[in-house]
Amino acid sequence: MTRQEYVAADATELARKIREGECSAGEVLDAALDRLHEVNPSLNAVISTRIEAARKEASGIGAALAQPFAGVPFLIKDLTSTLAGHPSTAGSRLLRGWTPAEDSELVARWRAAGLVILGSTNSPEFGLLPITEPVAYGPTRNPWNLDHTPGGSSGGSGAAVAAGIVPMAGAGDGGGSIRIPASCCGLFGLKPTRQRTPVGPGGSAPWRGAVVEHVLTRSVRDSAALLDAVAAPEAGALTRPPLPGGSFLSAAGREPEPLRIGWTTTPMLHREVDPECVEGVHATVSILEELGHHCEEVEIPFEGETFARNFLLMLTAELAAEVAEIERTTGRKAGPGSVETESWALTLAGRSLPASRAALALRDLEREASGVMTWLDPWDLLLTPTLSRPPVRIGEIRSTPFESFALKLLGRIGSGRLIRMAGLIEEAAADAFLFTPWTPVFNITGQPAMSVPLHESRSGLPIGMHFVGRFGDEETLFSLAGQLERRDPWKTLQPGQPPGITPSRGVPQGES
Secondary structure (H helix, E strand, O other): OOHHHHHHOOHHHHHHHHHOOOOOHHHHHHHHHHHHHHHHHHHOOEEEEOHHHHHHHHHOHHHHOOOOOOOOEEEEEOOOOOOOOOOOOOOOHHHOOOOOOOOOHHHHHHHHOOOEEEEEEOOOHHHOOOOOOOOOOOOOOEOOEOOEOOOOOOHHHHHHHHOOOOOEEEEEEOOOOOHHHHHHHOOEEEEOOOOOOOOOOOOOOHHHHOOEEEEEEOOHHHHHHHHHHHOOOOOOOOOOOOOOOOOHHHHHOOOOOOOEEEEOOOOOOOOOOOHHHHHHHHHHHHHHHHOOOEEEEOOOOOOHHHHHHHHHHHHHHHHHHHHHHHHHHHOOOOOOOOOOHHHHHHHHHHHHOOHHHHHHHHHHHHHHHHHHHHHHOOOOEEEEEOOOOOOOEOOOOOOOHHHHHHHHHHHHHOOHHHHHHHOHHHHHHHHHHHHOOOOOHHHHHOOOEEEEEEEEOOOOOEEEEEEEEOOOOHHHHHHHHHHHHHHOOOOOOOOOOOOOOOOOOOOOOEEO
């Protein structure tokens, strides 16, 4: 298999080639490793590898060709997904060198589908930011332009798929972290309905159920087929979404009935939207109407500032619990030397947050989510820009020097109460919500949502369009995405050298 053939194929096509004997799983793996060696030093998308284990798994693929993705190379995100014996750090120095004893349930299902896992992709510390620039590993860069972010928190996976290292990679979404890198990297990214994919072992739903895992892909059919393979109820699951009417892959190949689509460019959180993102929605509305769908501009009644404050309070409480669990699991003590400044400040704030205040924030979030779902019920889908602007430059979304200094000082004092009183966390989070004024809302509602690569900035950077479906209705999303893909297949990075990438040798071995 040539490099050009490998990079041009999606996961479904690679699996077909292996199944029909056009190439072996080992040859496909070699092509993936060649691509990894070629582009990863410039991207910093993959932070740890398991090459020998992958070679052994690929060599045994011949007996498992019934699996839908037998022999297809794959990467997992270094966060919620865990692979037994492979480093799992959540992008934090606190977890350096720690390895889990078992696969997470979703990773076990990915492996059962035949995927060959090469290693892990970069993530911001604890998945907190919509960019991928952890202190532990350094920034991941966007293959479309190395000066810009691939988004976050699944930015390493987004960059790896966009650059052709693998045709799809694991991702998780607690506030937009599948849809954000999909938009930044020109990929398809669907966030399934809450708990459509498993969250175990242990059954604890991260961020009070806001987090759901799936993949980033170049094609719609890859996303749909893999969701078919893994979306079954998990033993002990506290909630289970409604079952689909058929397969998601069938839905992706089916022309949708004319849909009622509400659209808006008014941000639900904060106020600013780049004109190029607005243009993308207008262009998308024209396409949808040409395809026979009814589109109407809507104004969603929503209290954005209240939602943002409650989301932040939920996040601080969840992070404090996460750090406490890491301390209990590893026997290590967290502190300013092992946790980034902003993360440590959030942890301290969460530790000082009264339980009644955290519970009230969750109740308020649920009430707001219920109101949004009720208001949207007459519409089949909602359309917005995925993000408020094209991919930002590396380093653009960070605390100001003063905020960073103040957070570091208060973090060393160890006063979460002072941090909350100073309002510094809200200020530090403002830039993040400015970049993502729609996506977090639908993590709280639990509705499925997708980013589709339908637009591009004048400077050539991808701009995704965001569609939100009814709870449990991924089928309509896949059906529309397939229709849009067939109408005008979106541009992906072509075989050869992605823009701005200088060839280099070297690949991380184990934990890097």
